[in-house]
Amino acid sequence: MSHLQGEPEWITTADGRQLYTMVLPGPGEDAPTVVFEAGSGSSRSYWALVQPAVGQRTRAIVYDRSGLGRSAPDPVSRTLSRMADDLSTVLDHAGPGPFVLVGHSAGGPVVRLAAARAPERIAGLVLVDPTDEAAPTLFSPAFRRAERTGLRVQLLLARAGLLQHAHRSLRKQLPADARRDIDAEGFTPGAVRTMQEQAKTFLDELAAFREHPPELGGIPVTVISGARAGTMPRTFRREFTAAHAERARRSVRGRHVVAPYSAHDVPITEPHVVIGEILRLCGLSSG
Numbered sequence: 001m002s003h004l005q006g007e008p009e010w011i012t013t014a015d016g017r018q019l020y021t022m023v024l025p026g027p028g029e030d031a032p033t034v035v036f037e038a039g040s041g042s043s044r045s046y047w048a049l050v051q052p053a054v055g056q057r058t059r060a061i062v063y064d065r066s067g068l069g070r071s072a073p074d075p076v077s078r079t080l081s082r083m084a085d086d087l088s089t090v091l092d093h094a095g096p097g098p099f100v101l102v103g104h105s106a107g108g109p110v111v112r113l114a115a116a117r118a119p120e121r122i123a124g125l126v127l128v129d130p131t132d133e134a135a136p137t138l139f140s141p142a143f144r145r146a147e148r149t150g151l152r153v154q155l156l157l158a159r160a161g162l163l164q165h166a167h168r169s170l171r172k173q174l175p176a177d178a179r180r181d182i183d184a185e186g187f188t189p190g191a192v193r194t195m196q197e198q199a200k201t202f203l204d205e206l207a208a209f210r211e212h213p214p215e216l217g218g219i220p221v222t223v224i225s226g227a228r229a230g231t232m233p234r235t236f237r238r239e240f241t242a243a244h245a246e247r248a249r250r251s252v253r254g255r256h257v258v259a260p261y262s263a264h265d266v267p268i269t270e271p272h273v274v275i276g277e278i279l280r281l282c283g284l285s286s287g
Contacts, residue, residue, distance in 0.1 A: 003177050004052045005044060005062055011093045013066075019086060020044070020070035021063040021093075024055025031058040031282045032098040032123040037087055038062075039105030040202070041154075041195040043069030043186055046104070048178030049271040050278075057284050063090050067194030069185050078197040080205040084113040097121030100281050102274070104128040104267055106198070109206055116214030124220040124281030127247065128274055129264050133209040134243035137236055147199060155192045163187035173268050221251035222277045230263025237263075 006024035013019060022044055034054050036047045044062035054060040065086045066074035074082065087110055091099060100123050103111035108130020115122045137143055157163040164171065164187040171179055185191070223244040229237040241258070248254035257277060262269040279285065 004175055005048060005178065006051075006055065006060070009093075011063075011089060013086065013089050017066055017074060018072045019063055019066065019089065021061055021090060024051065024060045026055055026057060026059040029058055029284070031284055032100045033059040033061065033094055034100045034102060034278055034282065035061045035063075035087070035090060035094065037101065037103040037107035037111050038065075038068075039107050040198055041068065041186075041191055042104070042107075043182065043191075045069070045174065045178040045182040045186065047102075047267060048174050050102075050267050050274050053271070053275045054278050057279060058282055059094075061090065061094060065194075067197070068191055069181075073190065073194065074197075077201065078194060079201045080109060080113060083110045083198065084117070087111065087114040088117060091118070091121070098123035100124045100126065100278060102126040102128065102278060103130060105264065106131045106202065108132065109209065112214045112216065115219060116216055119215075119217050119219055122216075122219050125216070125222070126274065126277050126281065127221065127223045127244075128266050129224060129226050129240070129262075130244065130247070131206065132240070132243040132247055133206050133213070134246045135236075135239050137239055138203060139207055144203065151192060151196050151199060155189060155196070158187055158189045158192045163192070170265060170268055216251065218252045220253040220255070220281055221248060222255045222257060222281065223248045224257045224259055224266055224273060224277060226262040226264055226266050226269075227258050227260045228263040230265075232264070 005022040009021045009023055011019045038046045043064045047062050051060045051062050064071035101111040108127040225241040225244045245256045248256035259266045259270040259273045267274050
């Protein structure tokens, strides 16, 4: 196998868009297939420290949502529902399941929504420092203004070919082939424009979860929080971690785990924590 994240597969959506996936087939054990969903502007490469380890034990699939990585852009609005459509398409292509879905950051609401559409095929969710509607700061005018400003700055940096330098600490921790991929695909103006499209409706759709959350039934849910604030204010970190604990508490089979040495990028800084929780939900020993 020439790439540590597996062999490429192209999937065609119902409306004709091409989604790029990479598949590690695993050893053929009778265990769930694991499918990874990255955050708002991230591609499959973000999972390069987690997916290969999981792929040694069971089938593990990463993919690029529309407009990110190698996947074609979406000609219509990138709503949260539309993002969940992409994930559902990947699951349909991968077979009947069962699946363990893993979502980081904004990928958390995406996997929750996709799971609620067909809970019978979902064996578990791992939400890694997810964006969660129980955190009121997300819906404040100040947060929304900061998000818009940040995306405008990222677009300017991308156009100048400088955006990857703002993420050099993350890039240098990735394996060489994933780093080459993310350098070529992850910091383009097109990727930032996709983030801007997603941001137009994402928080409003997430706010609707407060009254009508995705119904997950008895699906086991593990929520992983980073313990450190990193670049966010400490008050935000406390609020987000409390929201994560509440998400786990509200789940019928919920579990809250704190990654002690990480801020938001737990899959990069403490991949073993994420790997262990995935394997636990797959019924596989992490030892």
